[in-house]
Amino acid sequence: MINIPIAEARIRQIGTQPFTANTAIHWHGIRQIGTPWFDGTEGFTQCPILPGDTFVYKFVVDRPGTYLYHAHYGNAKRRRAIWIHSRSAPRWRIPILLLIIMIEASSLLIGITRARLNKLLDCPQFLFSGLWEPQSLLIQGKGRFDCSAANPPMKADVCNNTNPECSLYSTTVVPGKTYRLRISSLTALSALSFQIEGHNMTVVEADGHYVEPFVVKNLFIYSGETYSVLVYTDQDPARNYWVTTNVVSRNATTPPGLAVLNYYPNHPRRSPPTIPPSGPMWNDVDSRFNQSVAIRARKGHVYSPPATSDRVIVLLNTQNRVNGKTRWSVNNVSYDIPHTPYLIALKENLLHTFSQTPPPEGYDFANYDIKVVQNNTNATTSDAIYRLQLNSTVDIVLQNANTMNPNNSETHPWHLHGHDFWVLGYGKGKFDPINDPKKYNLVDPIMKNTVPVHPFGWTAFRFKADNPGVWAFHCHIESHFFMGMGVAFEEGIERVGKLPSSIMGCGETKHLLKP
Numbered sequence: 001m002i003n004i005p006i007a008e009a010r011i012r013q014i015g016t017q018p019f020t021a022n023t024a025i026h027w028h029g030i031r032q033i034g035t036p037w038f039d040g041t042e043g044f045t046q047c048p049i050l051p052g053d054t055f056v057y058k059f060v061v062d063r064p065g066t067y068l069y070h071a072h073y074g075n076a077k078r079r080r081a082i083w084i085h086s087r088s089a090p091r092w093r094i095p096i097l098l099l100i101i102m103i104e105a106s107s108l109l110i111g112i113t114r115a116r117l118n119k120l121l122d123c124p125q126f127l128f129s130g131l132w133e134p135q136s137l138l139i140q141g142k143g144r145f146d147c148s149a150a151n152p153p154m155k156a157d158v159c160n161n162t163n164p165e166c167s168l169y170s171t172t173v174v175p176g177k178t179y180r181l182r183i184s185s186l187t188a189l190s191a192l193s194f195q196i197e198g199h200n201m202t203v204v205e206a207d208g209h210y211v212e213p214f215v216v217k218n219l220f221i222y223s224g225e226t227y228s229v230l231v232y233t234d235q236d237p238a239r240n241y242w243v244t245t246n247v248v249s250r251n252a253t254t255p256p257g258l259a260v261l262n263y264y265p266n267h268p269r270r271s272p273p274t275i276p277p278s279g280p281m282w283n284d285v286d287s288r289f290n291q292s293v294a295i296r297a298r299k300g301h302v303y304s305p306p307a308t309s310d311r312v313i314v315l316l317n318t319q320n321r322v323n324g325k326t327r328w329s330v331n332n333v334s335y336d337i338p339h340t341p342y343l344i345a346l347k348e349n350l351l352h353t354f355s356q357t358p359p360p361e362g363y364d365f366a367n368y369d370i371k372v373v374q375n376n377t378n379a380t381t382s383d384a385i386y387r388l389q390l391n392s393t394v395d396i397v398l399q400n401a402n403t404m405n406p407n408n409s410e411t412h413p414w415h416l417h418g419h420d421f422w423v424l425g426y427g428k429g430k431f432d433p434i435n436d437p438k439k440y441n442l443v444d445p446i447m448k449n450t451v452p453v454h455p456f457g458w459t460a461f462r463f464k465a466d467n468p469g470v471w472a473f474h475c476h477i478e479s480h481f482f483m484g485m486g487v488a489f490e491e492g493i494e495r496v497g498k499l500p501s502s503i504m505g506c507g508e509t510k511h512l513l514k515p
């Protein structure tokens with residue numbers, strides 16, 4: 001078995017010391033059943049871990065799968081942490097593992113202060129200069145970067161293809177075998193296509209659930225998703241092959257990320273004799289849409305969803321100006337993270353620390369044209385949360401729309417904390433609340449924790465609000481969440497056990513830390 005996480009490198013110099021080392025670590029895909037306080041989501045479930053502090057997360061990993069961990073501080077997430085936790089576990093014999101992980105904030109992760117980020121948001125160039133676009137894509141932490149393109153330029157000895165530390169990731173396989181690759185993406189912005197020259201891939205797992213196998217030439221993967229694919233090493237054994245990843249969904253200039261599939265006994269560093277094959281067209285939305293639809297639960301491993309839901313929340317995704325700043329909004333509410341974490345605020349009755357006006361359940365369906373630029377002049381910011389009935393069944397419909405640019409709509413990978421959900425369907429255009437639910441897949445829907453909503457399309461899923469706590473649900477594109485593309489769900493707060501004092505100390509929770 002080999003592991004191939006994909007990440008994205010961005011090299012950025014922003015004035016003097018904009019970074020501090022506050023952090024929190026989120027265990028992405030782990031539901032934290034019974035330990036909602038260790039979800040590692042600053043502002044939701046804990047206060048930040050300060051420089052020099054040690055914070056201990058303890059939680060049960062209740063089923064096998066491929067999961068990620070990353071920083072989750074403010075709205076600025078996963079700056080540095082790129083990791084895949086994978087283990088081969090016997091099929092559906094659910095092992096219980098207790099993980100005890102020590103985090104030292106100062107050495108492991110670098111976050112950016114919220115105040116500083118807000119300053120940057122005021123600076124128009126920061127948003128419009130393409131500063132978000134990555135300069136390089138990394139596979140297994142390795143990639144290539146044109147030193148002269150760095151600003152300021154980097155020394156060639158730091159960034160040099162002949163430096164062995166800068167060689168591409170190479171993984172060795174034996175001809176004539178089958179390999180399972182666990183693939184995950186923790187990009188800050190980009191949607192990716194992943195491919196292995198000359199090899200098909202059979203998709204068998206997504207977000208920790210078995211998939212009815214299907215074959216792809218390129219795997220589309222969005223930030224926060226994980227997949228397992230099977231690869232048969234049935235090609236000419238006399239050479240090595242390129243593994244490539246490239247940006248899709250945006251017309252980016254980022255060069256493809258490269259790695260090498262090394263057929264034993266060729267030298268692992270020997271370059272394949274070919275030019276790395278290019279990926280699919282960045283704007284081929286149909287292929288990406290079709291891959292999403294193709295992902296079904298594996299026969300014999302179907303968990304059936306409840307046949308009906310108790311509540312339907314439609315979330316319109318828009319980009320617009322709010323108070324003079326470019327923001328992303330959900331039903332015209334651009335989300336802000338509170339300073340007192342919700343979990344503590346709700347348990348300790350500090351309800352004045354966030355807005356108590358419930359966020360909207362939908363948008364002006366009859367009059368809203370999702371295909372054109374809309375001003376959404378009534379958009380506001382809020383840190384209000386959706387309060388769900390414990391054990392109720394909730395349907396979420398993500399509705400995409402035009403951005404502030406004409407004829408443009410982006411792909412948003414939405415990630416739900418604390419739960420897996422059944423993916424009921426994807427559609428193009430505006431979701432029809434009468435007829436589209438009739439087409440929902442209730443037979444073999446895959447369970448996931450991250451799904452894309454495709455340009456000008458919609459995505460519907462169902463989940464059971466059966467995990468007491470407060471959970472983030474947001475676009476996994478770092479800048480989008482930062483600019484308001486998220487919501488929060490609460491359920492069963494009265495069932496949450498005693499909170500550990502280690503999560504406290506910020507906002508209005510200081511007084512709870514009695515000496």
Ligand code: C2O
Nearest residue numbers: 026028224415472
């Ligand atoms: Cu992997 Cu809230 O994110």
Ligand code: CU
Nearest residue numbers: 412475477480
């Ligand atoms: Cu987004």
